[in-house]
Amino acid sequence: MIDVKDKSQCCGCEACSQRCPQACITMQEDERGFRYPVVDQDACIDCHLCEQVCPCLNKPEEKETLACFAAIHPDGEIRHSSSSGGIFTLLADRVINNGGVVFGARFNEKWEVVHDYTETIEGLTPFRGSKYVQSEIGKSYIQAEEFLKQGREVLFTGTPCQIAGLKLFLRKDYPNLIAVEVACHGVPSPGVWRNYLQGQQNVAEVNFRDKSTGWRNYSVLIGRKKRHHDDDDYMICYLTNHTIRESCFACPSKQGKSGADILMADLWGIKALPSLQDDNKGTSAILVYSSRGLSLLQQCGIDLTDVEVDSVIKYNPSIRDCAHRPDDYDLFWKKYVKTPKWTLKRYGSMSFSKMLLRFKRIIRKMMK
Ligand SMILES: Cc1cc2nc3c(=O)[nH]c(=O)nc-3n(C[C@H](O)[C@H](O)[C@H](O)COP(=O)(O)OP(=O)(O)OC[C@H]3O[C@@H](n4cnc5c(N)ncnc54)[C@H](O)[C@@H]3O)c2cc1C
Incomplete structure (x- = not known):
């Protein structure tokens, strides 16, 4: 049975809770606001399926990159509302037009981030754009499996650990x-995001x-307030790695290990x-890990420019490398648990990290 003693060994993909035949694993938030599996031991039948679908316990091999491209969505509006070059929408349109189903992350009515699916082009709009909060998978793996068994084409998008969870779940x-x-x-x-939102009007x-x-x-737009990302407390605490999940410092799913066909x-x-x-309107880098991924991209009918994968990763190391654990990571959480709002403000507004980010911005401008 899944028993998370070391939190660095649970990426929160939720595969265990969805695979459990007894439905006796629930995801519960800890004091830092991350979800972890909790097993109802009386209902557990010791089938060990939960362990078999865990990306932290079953680490697959790295995958070679077959191809690497630069591309943009030809529609300016879609590209503008996408975080990078809008490649997600291109892939998703193709799958929907082919009668398929697309899974992705959207906000719910409380501005929490949840995984969901759509079968329509209009239904893709809420999935567009990065949401910097760990999404709740809900029943997405189970739903995806049902569609796959019906023979429908399924495009499942998510973080590397969510893709790894899906692949093991299936x-x-x-x-x-x-x-x-x-x-x-x-x-x-997600708990930090909820706390941060409570302070916004x-x-x-x-x-x-x-x-x-x-x-x-x-910029980060919340309600009517728009701030440069280096000026937003939530984003600063994220970009300085204070609010990310412990398991992200030793991600088990990067470098093609998730089993993804494509990385955006x-x-x-x-x-x-x-x-x-x-x-400066956004360009996507696309790493292709499988012939299936390459075939879908080619069907999109857009210009794909070959680029060297190493030159892409050089300027975007998160594609391959895990985040660095800040020296004061534990101290941050110790303070956060006692005084969440004050700690976010303190680390966001007065921190060395903010000065560092600003300094980097000035250097970037000077180099331009
Ligand atoms: C938490 C997070 C961290 C990221 N870190 C980096 C990074 O370090 N370097 C980098 O180059 N790119 C990063 N990205 C990816 C990047 O921001 C774009 O999402 C990606 O390039 C696709 O952009 P697009 O223009 O094609 O489409 P967009 O329309 O911007 O893409 C939306 C896609 O992102 C998915 N998505 C959005 N939010 C979430 C979420 N919370 N969880 C899971 N999936 C989500 C949607 O389901 C959809 O598939 C990150 C994204 C997220 C969500």
Whole structure:
């Protein structure tokens, strides 16, 4: 039975809770606001299925990158509302138009981030854009399995650990599944996000990657307040790795280990690639891990520019490397548990990290 003693050994993918035939595993939030499995021991029948689907207990091999491309969505509006170059929408449109189903992360009515699916083009809108909160998988793996068994094409998108969880949950390779992961800096705590939102007024809109100030200088829009990402307490605590999950520091699913067919990322190093033009509107980097992924991309009918995978990773190490654990990570949480709002403000507003981020921004400007 799953028994999380060391929190670095649970990525919160929820595969165990969905696979349990007794439905006796519930995901419960800890004091840091991350969900962990808790087993009802009286109902457990010791079938060990939960252990067999855990990405932290079953680490697969790394996968080679078959191809690496730069690309953008040709529709300017869709590209603008996407975090990178809008490749997610291109892939998803293709699958929906082919009668398939697309899974992704959206906000619910309380601005929590949840996984869900859609069978329509209009239904893709809430999935667009990165939400920097660990999403709740809910029943998505079970639903995806049902669609796959019906022979429907399924595009499942998520973080590398969610893709790894899905693949292990399914226990067999379905030829009608395309698994697409986002490059992942790490997943922030849903509890911290909830706390942060409580301090905001009139939240009618949230956009973590508002490009009206440019792709590089993206802003965070919460309600009517728009701030540069280096000026937002929530984003600073995220980007300095204080609010990400313990397991992200030793992610078991990066470097193709999740079993994804495609990885989508920002092509932050575009300036170093003379064959490409940087209009600061967002360009996607796409790493392809399987022929199935390559085939779907080619069916999208867009220009794919070959780029060297190493030159992409050089400017975007999160694609391959795990986040660095800050020296004061434990201290942050010790303080957060006692005084959540004060700690977010303190680390966000007055911290060395913020000065460092600002300093980096100035250097970047000077180099331009
Ligand atoms: C937590 C997180 C960390 C990321 N870290 C990096 C990084 O370090 N470097 C980098 O290059 N890119 C990172 N990305 C990915 C990047 O921001 C874009 O999401 C990706 O390049 C796709 O962009 P797009 O323009 O094609 O489409 P978009 O429309 O921007 O993509 C939306 C896609 O992201 C998925 N998604 C959104 N929020 C979540 C979530 N909370 N959990 C799971 N899936 C989600 C949606 O389901 C959809 O598939 C991160 C994304 C997330 C969610």
